[in-house]
Amino acid sequence: MQILIIILQIAVLLAIVLLHVAYVTYFERKIIGHMQVRMGPMLVGWHGLLQPIADGIKSFFKEDIIPEQADKPLFMAAPVICLVTMLASLAVLPFAKGWALADINIGLLFIFAMSSLASYGVILAGWASNSKYTFLGGLRSMAQVISYEIPMGMSLIGVMMLAGSLNLTEIVEAQGTSLFSIYLFPQIIGFFVFFVAMLAETNRVPFDLPEAETELVSGYITEYSGMRYAMFFMAEYIGMMVMASIGTVCFLGGWNGPFAIPFFPPFWFILKVYGFLFLFIWIRATLPRYRYDQLMALGWKLLIPLSLLNVVLTGLFKILAN
Amino acid sequence: MKVQYKPKRNLLETIFQVEILQGMALTLRKLFSPPITRQYPLEKPPMYPGFRGQHALVRDAVTNDSKCIGCMRCATVCPSRCIHIQYHDDENGKRYVDEYSIEALRCVFCAYCVEVCPVGAITMTEVFEYSDYDRDAIYFNKGALLENWDKFIEGTGYDESYVNPFWRPRGVNASTLPAAQRKSVPADWTIEGQFVGTKVRQEQETEDMAPMEESNV
Numbered sequence: 045m046q047i048l049i050i051i052l053q054i055a056v057l058l059a060i061v062l063l064h065v066a067y068v069t070y071f072e073r074k075i076i077g078h079m080q081v082r083m084g085p086m087l088v089g090w091h092g093l094l095q096p097i098a099d100g101i102k103s104f105f106k107e108d109i110i111p112e113q114a115d116k117p118l119f120m121a122a123p124v125i126c127l128v129t130m131l132a133s134l135a136v137l138p139f140a141k142g143w144a145l146a147d148i149n150i151g152l153l154f155i156f157a158m159s160s161l162a163s164y165g166v167i168l169a170g171w172a173s174n175s176k177y178t179f180l181g182g183l184r185s186m187a188q189v190i191s192y193e194i195p196m197g198m199s200l201i202g203v204m205m206l207a208g209s210l211n212l213t214e215i216v217e218a219q220g221t222s223l224f225s226i227y228l229f230p231q232i233i234g235f236f237v238f239f240v241a242m243l244a245e246t247n248r249v250p251f252d253l254p255e256a257e258t259e260l261v262s263g264y265i266t267e268y269s270g271m272r273y274a275m276f277f278m279a280e281y282i283g284m285m286v287m288a289s290i291g292t293v294c295f296l297g298g299w300n301g302p303f304a305i306p307f308f309p310p311f312w313f314i315l316k317v318y319g320f321l322f323l324f325i326w327i328r329a330t331l332p333r334y335r336y337d338q339l340m341a342l343g344w345k346l347l348i349p350l351s352l353l354n355v356v357l358t359g360l361f362k363i364l365a366n
Numbered sequence: 367m368k369v370q371y372k373p374k375r376n377l378l379e380t381i382f383q384v385e386i387l388q389g390m391a392l393t394l395r396k397l398f399s400p401p402i403t404r405q406y407p408l409e410k411p412p413m414y415p416g417f418r419g420q421h422a423l424v425r426d427a428v429t430n431d432s433k434c435i436g437c438m439r440c441a442t443v444c445p446s447r448c449i450h451i452q453y454h455d456d457e458n459g460k461r462y463v464d465e466y467s468i469e470a471l472r473c474v475f476c477a478y479c480v481e482v483c484p485v486g487a488i489t490m491t492e493v494f495e496y497s498d499y500d501r502d503a504i505y506f507n508k509g510a511l512l513e514n515w516d517k518f519i520e521g522t523g524y525d526e527s528y529v530n531p532f533w534r535p536r537g538v539n540a541s542t543l544p545a546a547q548r549k550s551v552p553a554d555w556t557i558e559g560q561f562v563g564t565k566v567r568q569e570q571e572t573e574d575m576a577p578m579e580e581s582n583v
Contacts, residue, residue, distance in 0.1 A: 079393040082403040330393045331386065 053145060054135075061134060065281040066096035072325045079329040106270035111173060114267065118172035123272045125165030126279035130286060133158035137289045138213045140299040140309030151212040152204065155290060156197060159245055162283060163189040166247075166254060166264050169276070173267035181263030184336065185254035188244055191343035192251075196241035198351035202234040202358040203227055203294045216298030226297035230361070233354040235295045237347050242287045244343070247280060249328040256333060288320030289313075413492045418475045420493040421468045421506060422515035424486060424529055432512060433487035436463040440479035440488055448472040449479060467507040480530050489529040491518040 070085065070092070077084025085092030110119055136151040138144040148154060163185055170182020204210060206227060207218035219226050228235055244251035255263030265276045292298055292313055301312030334342065375384070404411060423432040436453035452465040479488050491514060498504055506514065518524070 075397065078401060079397045081396055081399060081401050083401045083405070086405055326390060326393060330389045 050145070057134060057145065058131070061131075061282060061285065062278070064285060065278050066100060068281050068284070068321055069099070069277070070096045071321075072328070075322070075325045076329045079326070100274065103274040104271055108270040108272060109267075111175065111267050113174040115172040115174065118168050119267075120272070122165045122169035122172060123268065123275035123279070125168065126162050127165075127275045127282070129158045129161040129165065130279045130282040133286045134282070136212060137286070138216060138293065138298060139313050141213070141217075143299075143310060144213060147211065147213055149209070149211045152200060152210045152215070152290075152294075155286065156193070159283065159286070160189060160193060162279060163245075165279070169268070170254075170264040173264070175267050177260045177262070177266045178264045181254045181256070181260050181266070184256075185247065185264060188247075188251065188253060188339065188343075191340060192241045192244040192347070195237050195343060195347035195351045196245060198348065198355060199231075199234040199237035199241060200290075200294055201351075202231050202354050205355070205358050205362060206230065212293050212298075216293055216300065219297045219300065226295065226300075228295045228297075231295060231354070231358070233350055233357070235291075237351045237354065238291060238295065240342070240347060242291060243324070243327065244339070246283045246287050246324075248284065248324055250331040250334050251339060252333060253336060253339060258333075284321060284324055285317060288317045288324070291320055292316040417492045417494075418477045418490040420491050420496050420514055420518075421470060421473070421511060422489055422491050422518055423466060423508065423511040424489055424526060425512050425515050432463065432466065432508065433485045434463045434466055435485055435487070436461045437484060439482045439484065443478045443482050445476060445478070446472050446474050463508070465508055466511065467505065468511065470504045470506055471501065483530070486526070486529040489515075491515070491528075492522065493518055 073095070074084040074092070085095040088094045088098045110116060133155045135145040136148055136154050138147065138151075144151075166185040167182045170178040170180075170185065173179070203215060207215040209215060209218065243249075247254050253263075254260075255265060257263075260266070265273055268276060296316045297312075298316075299310055299313040301315070305311040379385075423434060425431070426433045434451075436451060438451060441447075441449040441451050448469040450465070450467045450469075451463060453461050453463045455461050475490070477490050480490055488511075493514070496504065
């Protein structure tokens with residue numbers, strides 16, 4: 045009985061998240077379109093509202109091409125690894141008090157592990173396709189993950205120190221319920237580092253070097269088509285949402301808002317996640333891609349020292365406050 | 367001279383990445399500005415006078431036929447040689463145009479034919495959506511060209527005054543055109559003195575392959 049309930053919850057969460065993935069792509073196209081003074085999708089449905097569904101159907105029925113020289117098992121496994129790791133990290137997110145599928149004590153660590161594993165899928169995809177563009181994309185992804193995993197983990201150490209826990213629910217509760225007791229203000233350096241590392245971790249503009257369309261055709265997904273291609277896209281957008289949720293939980297006070305919404309406790313959480321997603325899209329519409337050496341310089345010379353500084357400052361303030 | 371590519375920033379501007387924030391502000395402002403694009407298949411672009419679209423032969427209301435008199439000036443001036451005219455003269459010297467065809471796929475849409483036509487017989491309409499899967503559908507013969515005119519008149523409500531309103535009197539003298547447009551047509555582009563679109567291989571039609579190869583050597 046317990047298992048059935050959990051399976052039902054998983055199914056509901058999965059359905060909601062996949063629907064969100066579909067419509068995040070729609071809003072991305074719409075928002076970028078309007079920022080570029082054009083309209084975005086307009087034809088399928090009212091103002092193109094059915095566009096993501098049409099895209100989904102199209103990619104589902106498209107021919108799945110596997111290159112002759114590709115390493116078939118790895119080629120087929122890579123998108124699955126990407127998608128499954130991203131979906132797995134959804135399990136520990138607390139959408140509201142008690143609204144987490146698995147409220148484990150190492151939630152933050154689990155999410156780090158999963159997002160690193162997702163890049164493993166990207167690297168495998170690049171390598172298994174046996175094409176120079178995908179290989180370069182995979183290499184870049186590897187370098188990027190190694191460079192940005194460190195500042196990302198370090199930036200959240202400050203949060204862990206303040207909250208005294210890795211459990212995401214406890215982190216939210218440690219921030220209190222009032223609007224201005226969220227960790228954004230004491231952890232502003234940490235938030236900045238986390239935000240930049242988050243963009244890099246999800247392969248978003250301006251750090252989309254692994255799939256850099258202008259240089260690498262489409263990076264690690266060059267050789268993919270049909271449903272496998274769509275799986276990489278779903279993984280990317282779920283990754284965006286997971287990272288936005290982590291940002292919400294660790295810095296913006298999770299489901300706590302200025303006032304409680306009856307019957308729908310995750311309201312503020314979802315609103316904050318939408319805010320993050322808008323920021324992602326807004327940045328994509330504005331910024332050009334970083335150069336590879338700039339990316340490395342930013343990661344190693346700026347973000348890691350900043351995050352270390354943040355850890356030291358947080359520790360000092362904690363001692364002084366006591 | 368030293369070119370300064372990067373404007374100098376003070377420390378505060380560096381920390382807060384002012385340029386990035388300026389860019390973000392710009393894109394956010396543009397998010398709320400009305401889009402400048404046109405929803406093309408639903409919303410047609412405005413047409414300006416002198417638009418050079420699909421070719422048409424003006425249908426004469428009296429004879430219910432084209433106004434073409436077979437003077438061959440359009441075929442002479444055509445830079446891409448895509449106008450083919452077949453005519454015959456009767457014993458009184460009256461000229462009848464049997465066939466008038468335009469290979470629209472080879473046309474460069476210069477509208478010189480419209481400029482030089484002395485009677486305003488040929489024109490270019492405002493129709494531009496006539497792509498087809500079939501090449502033959504874009505090879506307009508006389509009937510198709512007259513039909514193009516009928517459809518255009520019916521669709522837009524123009525009358526004959528649409529034809530060539532820019533050059534009056536009609537029929538620019540070909541000798542006033544630049545020299546490149548007055549070049550004489552080489553003989554291998556003509557059959558019986560009438561221009562055709564492709565080089566004529568008269569030898570090939572009359573002789574068999576063996577002497578052809580010899581003559582090439």
